[in-house]
Amino acid sequence: MNRPAYGTPEYEEQCRINRNCYNVTDWGKERIAKIICMDDRNARVRAFNDMTNYLSNLHLMLRDVGAGGHVHFCNHCGKPEQAQYQEPVAAKLKANGLCHRCDFWHDKRTAYNAQQRKGRMLVMSGWVYGDSGDQPNGNKSWLGFGGSRWYLYQITTGKLWTTNNLFSAGDIPADFLAGMPDNAVSLTKEQFELAQAGRT
Ligand SMILES: [Zn+2]
Incomplete structure (x- = not known):
């Protein structure tokens, strides 16, 4: 195999590619070390599964990066x-x-922080939700959570409402949670009725 002469652009390019390949595998090594130290079991299992996917595709990534791919x-x-x-x-x-x-998640966090107090993006216990509008007579298979009824309280406005059409955009990763505090609470039917009765 021809090694490019020291100092030539080809040599620099070879160094850049080698460094990228090294960093791709090194990230995996560091990630495994961090996963082992995770206290939260669910987070650890999720991170481990992500890592399994990463390792399954690593040979393809290295082949591509080794060929000068982005x-x-x-x-x-x-x-x-x-x-x-x-x-x-x-x-x-x-x-x-x-x-x-x-x-x-960067986009989600930006949208969350840009919205009004009565904004439609809800965060409850670290999950992102949106209400697509109550449809009491709607076909359950088209509704969020199979048409399950939710009783909701929006912290930022004090609004109380119920819907059978709530959708989730997933749980916020730990490293984005700090910028996306809970702005709503899911109530039980009893809590909802108590809260409503207290307002009349
Ligand atoms: Zn990232």
């Missing part, structure tokens, strides 16, 4: 991101230097 290391979590998505997603990730997951 990779950047997320500004937020450090994870290697190849940005192999359709435009405009790929260009956005390359521009903001985030991985797909951190970009998703």
Whole structure:
């Protein structure tokens, strides 16, 4: 195999590629060390599953990065991101230097903090929800949570309401929780009726 001569652009390019390959595997090693130290069992299991996926695809990533393919290391979590998505997603990730997951939650957090007090994005116990509007006569299979009835209290406005059409956008990762405090509470039917009775 021809090694490019020291100091040439080809040599620099080879160094850059080698460094990227090293960083891709090194991130995995560091991540495993962090997972072992996680106190929360659920977080540990989730992180372990993520890591299993990462290792399953590692040979493909290294082959691609070794051939000079794009990779950047997320500004937020450090994870290697190849940005192999359709435009405009790929260009956005390359521009903001985030991985797909951190970009998703970064956008969610920005939208959450930009919304009005009566905003529609709800956070309850660290999960993101949105009410798509009560539909008492709606087809349950089209409704959020299979049409389950929710009794809700919006902390920021004091609004009390009920809906059978709540959707979840997932649980907020621990590293984004601090910027997205709970702004609503899910009540039991009894609590809801008590709260309503107290207002009349
Ligand atoms: Zn990230």
